[in-house]
Amino acid sequence: xxxxxxxxxxxxxxxxxxxxxxxxxxxxxxxxxxxxxxxxxxxxxxxxxxxxxxxxxxxxxxxxxxxxxxxxxxxxxxxxxxxxxxxxxxxxxxxxxxxxxxxxxxxxxxxxxxxxxxxxxxxxxxxxxxxxxxxxxxxxxxxxxxxxxxxxxxxxxxxxxxxxxxxxxxxxxxxxxxxxxxxxxxxxxxxxxxxxxxxxxxxxxxxxxxxxxxxxxxxxxxxxxxxxxxxxxxxxxxxxxxxxxxxxxxxxxxxxxxxxxxxxxxxxxxxxxxxxxxxxxxxxxxxxxxxxxxxxxxxxxxxxxxxxxxxxxxxxxxxxxxxxxxxxxxxxxxxxxxxxxxxxxxxxxxxxxxxxxxxxxxxxxxxxxxxxxxxxxxxxxxxxxxxxxxxxxxxxxxxxxxxxxxxxxxxxxxxxxxxxxxxxxxxxxxxxxxxx
Amino acid sequence: xxxxxxxxxxxxxxxxxxxxxxxxxxxxxxxxxxxxxxxxxxxxxxxxxxxxxxxxxxxxxxxxxxxxxxxxxxxxxxxxxxxxxxxxxxxxxxxxxxxxxxxxxxxxxxxxxxxxxxxxxxxxxxxxxxxxxxxxxxxxxxxxxxxxxxxxxxxxxxxxxxxxxxxxxxxxxxxxxxxxxxxxxxxxxxxxxxxxxxxxxxxxxxxxxxxxxxxxxxxxxxxxxxxxxxxxxxxxxxxxxxxxxxxxxxxxxx
Numbered sequence: 001x002x003x004x005x006x007x008x009x010x011x012x013x014x015x016x017x018x019x020x021x022x023x024x025x026x027x028x029x030x031x032x033x034x035x036x037x038x039x040x041x042x043x044x045x046x047x048x049x050x051x052x053x054x055x056x057x058x059x060x061x062x063x064x065x066x067x068x069x070x071x072x073x074x075x076x077x078x079x080x081x082x083x084x085x086x087x088x089x090x091x092x093x094x095x096x097x098x099x100x101x102x103x104x105x106x107x108x109x110x111x112x113x114x115x116x117x118x119x120x121x122x123x124x125x126x127x128x129x130x131x132x133x134x135x136x137x138x139x140x141x142x143x144x145x146x147x148x149x150x151x152x153x154x155x156x157x158x159x160x161x162x163x164x165x166x167x168x169x170x171x172x173x174x175x176x177x178x179x180x181x182x183x184x185x186x187x188x189x190x191x192x193x194x195x196x197x198x199x200x201x202x203x204x205x206x207x208x209x210x211x212x213x214x215x216x217x218x219x220x221x222x223x224x225x226x227x228x229x230x231x232x233x234x235x236x237x238x239x240x241x242x243x244x245x246x247x248x249x250x251x252x253x254x255x256x257x258x259x260x261x262x263x264x265x266x267x268x269x270x271x272x273x274x275x276x277x278x279x280x281x282x283x284x285x286x287x288x289x290x291x292x293x294x295x296x297x298x299x300x301x302x303x304x305x306x307x308x309x310x311x312x313x314x315x316x317x318x319x320x321x322x323x324x325x326x327x328x329x330x331x332x333x334x335x336x337x338x339x340x341x342x343x344x345x346x347x348x349x350x351x352x353x354x355x356x357x358x359x360x361x362x363x364x365x366x367x368x369x370x371x372x373x374x375x376x377x378x379x380x381x382x383x384x385x386x387x388x389x390x391x392x393x394x395x396x397x398x399x400x401x402x403x404x405x406x407x408x409x410x411x412x413x414x415x416x417x418x419x420x421x422x423x424x425x426x427x428x429x430x431x432x433x434x435x436x
Numbered sequence: 437x438x439x440x441x442x443x444x445x446x447x448x449x450x451x452x453x454x455x456x457x458x459x460x461x462x463x464x465x466x467x468x469x470x471x472x473x474x475x476x477x478x479x480x481x482x483x484x485x486x487x488x489x490x491x492x493x494x495x496x497x498x499x500x501x502x503x504x505x506x507x508x509x510x511x512x513x514x515x516x517x518x519x520x521x522x523x524x525x526x527x528x529x530x531x532x533x534x535x536x537x538x539x540x541x542x543x544x545x546x547x548x549x550x551x552x553x554x555x556x557x558x559x560x561x562x563x564x565x566x567x568x569x570x571x572x573x574x575x576x577x578x579x580x581x582x583x584x585x586x587x588x589x590x591x592x593x594x595x596x597x598x599x600x601x602x603x604x605x606x607x608x609x610x611x612x613x614x615x616x617x618x619x620x621x622x623x624x625x626x627x628x629x630x631x632x633x634x635x636x637x638x639x640x641x642x643x644x645x646x647x648x649x650x651x652x653x654x655x656x657x658x659x660x661x662x663x664x665x666x667x668x669x670x671x672x673x674x675x676x677x678x679x680x681x682x683x684x685x686x687x688x689x690x
Contacts, residue, residue: 064492
C-alpha cells in the first residue's frame with residue numbers, strides 16, 4: 001500500500017508486514033527483509049519510509065507488559081502509543097518524563113528518534129528514561145540492551161533511526177506527578193536578546209520552557225514565551241482526570257492549495273501574537289493542551305495542501321546561537337516563506353543518550369514550510385550554510401532533504417554507529433544519508 | 437458511557453479473546469474498572485500477553501485464561517458450563533477468520549471449515565451461554581457478526597453466509613429473550629484494520645481503526661443496543677446494499 005510520513009511529501013508503494021505478536025517477529029523479519037519499522041508515521045521526512053520495499057508495521061505490538069508501582073518502571077511493547085501510557089498513568093500519579101509536541105507516536109518511534117520535549121534542560125531526551133530494550137535483529141538474534149548489558153548497542157539504538165534492529169519492548173522509567181495540571185506563565189518578547197534572557201532566567205525555576213516565534217518578523221523577532229511547572233494538586237474547580245473524549249476537530253480533506261500561504265501567514269501571525277500577548281502572566285493549564293496542542297485537530301498536516309510540507313529543525317551551539325538564529329530569521333523573513341508553526345527554544349547541558357541524538361547545548365529553531373519546490377529548497381540551502389558555519393545540525397526525525405555531507409559532518413559518531421547497523425534494515429533516509 | 441455504580445460491570449467473558457477487536461474491547465473494560473476476566477482462545481501464549489496487559493491497566497483485575505476447543509459441541513457446552521459457575525455481566529463472542537473466497541469455491545472442505553468457525557461455532561457458544569444467562573436473567577451477550585452477513589456478494593459469500601447464520605440466530609434469540617433482564621447484542625463491524633484483514637489493507641482498502649470499532653462496541657453494549665454497526669456509516673451503506681434491486685446489484689463488482 002502507499003505510505004506517507006507526516007510531511008506528506010511522498011506517497012510510495014510499500015509491502016506492509018504487520019507485526020502483532022512479539023514472539024512471531026523473528027520469523028517475519030527473516031522472511032520479509034530488508035525493511036524499516038513504521039509506527040504512526042508521525043516523523044516528518046523519510047526516516048520511516050522504504051519506498052517500493054518492505055514496511056514493518058508496529059502498531060499491533062502495543063501491549064503493556066508490567067508496571068511496578070513502587071519504582072514507576074513500565075515495560076511495554078514498542079508499538080504502544082505515548083497517549084495510551086499518559087491516559088492510563090497520569091490519573092495514578094505517574095507520567096512519561098519526556099514527550100514531544102504530540103503524544104500520538106509509538107514508544108519505538110520515540111526511542112529511535114530520541115525525541116525531546118519542552119523540559120530538555122531538566123529531563124533530557126526520551127532515551128534517558130529507557131532502562132532496557134529488547135532488540136530483535138533480522139538475523140534472528142534477540143538482544144537485551146541496557147547501560148549494563150550490550151551497552152554499545154543500547155547507545156546506538158537510542159536515536160538509531162530504526163536501523164539497529166526492531167525494538168520489541170522497552171522498560172521506561174516514569175516520573176511522579178501530583179496532578180494532570182501545570183502552573184503556566186506567558187511572556188511576550190520583542191527581540192532575540194529578550195528571548196535568550198527569558199530562557200536563561202527561566203532555567204532554574206521552570207521545568208518546561210518553549211516559545212512561539214513570528215517567523216516573518218525578521219531580525220527583531222517577536223514571539224510568545226511559555227513556561228510551566230507541574231502542579232501538586234488539580235485546581236479546585238477542575239476534574240483531575242484527562243478526558244478520553246476526542247475533540248472531534250478534524251481536517252476533513254486536503255485543500256487544493258496550502259491554506260498557509262503568503263496571504264494568510266502575516267495576518268495570522270499578527271493575530272496570534274496579539275491574542276497571546278493579552279494572556280500575559282500566570283495561568284493554569286491541563287497537560288494535554290499545553291504539551292500537545294495540535295493533537296486536538298486530526299490530520300492537521302493536510303492544511304498544507306497536496307504538495308505537503310517540510311519541517312526544518314536545527315540546533316546551533318551556545319557560543320554561536322545568538323548570531324546564527326538572528327541570521328536564519330532574517331533569511332526566512334526575506335523569503336516570505338514559513339508557517340505559523342514556528343518554535344524557538346534552548347536546550348540544556350546534558351550528555352546525549354544516543355550516538356546520533358540530536359540535541360546539544362544551544363538553541364533549536366523548528367519551522368514548517370509548505371512545499372513550494374525549488375523556492376523552498378533554496379531557502380533550506382541558505383539555512384544549512386548558517387547552521388553548519390555555526391557548528392549546529394539538523395534533526396533527522398524532521399528531515400527529508402538535507403545533503404548527506406552535511407549530515408555526516410554534523411554527527412561525528414556516525415562512523416561508530418555504522419558498526420551497529422542491522423544489514424537487514426534499510427530506509428529511504430539511510431540510503432539518502434548513509435549510502436545504504 | 438460508564439455504567440452507574442449500581443450496575444457496574446464486574447465480570448467479563450470473552451470467547452476468541454486474542455482477536456484484535458476483542459483485545460481492544462477488553463482493554464476498555466479493564467480501564468472502566470471490570471475486575472474479573474475469563475479469556476478463552478486457542479493460543480495460550482497470546483492469551484498470557486493479553487492478560488499481562490490487562491493487569492497493568494487494571495491492577496485489581498483477576499484474569500483467568502484458558503486454551504479452548506471451538507468445534508466439538510460437547511466440549512463447547514462443558515467449557516461454558518464451567519465458565520458460568522460464576523455469573524457474567526458481559527459475554528463477548530468474537531472468534532472467527534476471514535477465509536479466501538476463491539479457495540472456498542475450489543474446495544468444499546475449506547467452505548465447511550469457514551462456515552464451521554465463523555457461523556456454527558459462535559452460534560453453539562451463544563446458545564450455551566444464552567441458556568445459562570437467561571436462567572440467571574441478567575447480563576449482556578454480544579456476538580460479533582459482520583456487515584458481510586447482510587447480503588451475499590460474490591467476493592465473500594461463504595464468509596457472508598456464515599455471518600448471515602449468526603445474524604438470523606441472534607435475531608431469534610433476541611425475540612426469545614425480549615423483555616427479560618438478559619440482553620443480546622449483535623455487532624456488525626465493517627472492514628477493520630486487524631491482522632485478519634492485512635491483505636485487504638495491502639490492496640488499498642480503507643479500513644476502520646480497531647480502537648474506534650472497539651469503542652463503538654463497548655459503548656453499544658453499555659447502552660444495550662440490539663444491533664451495533666461499526667463504524668456507524670455501515671448501517672446506511674448496508675441498508676442501501678440490501679435494498680438494491682437485483683438488476684443493479686448484479687452489475688456491481690463487490
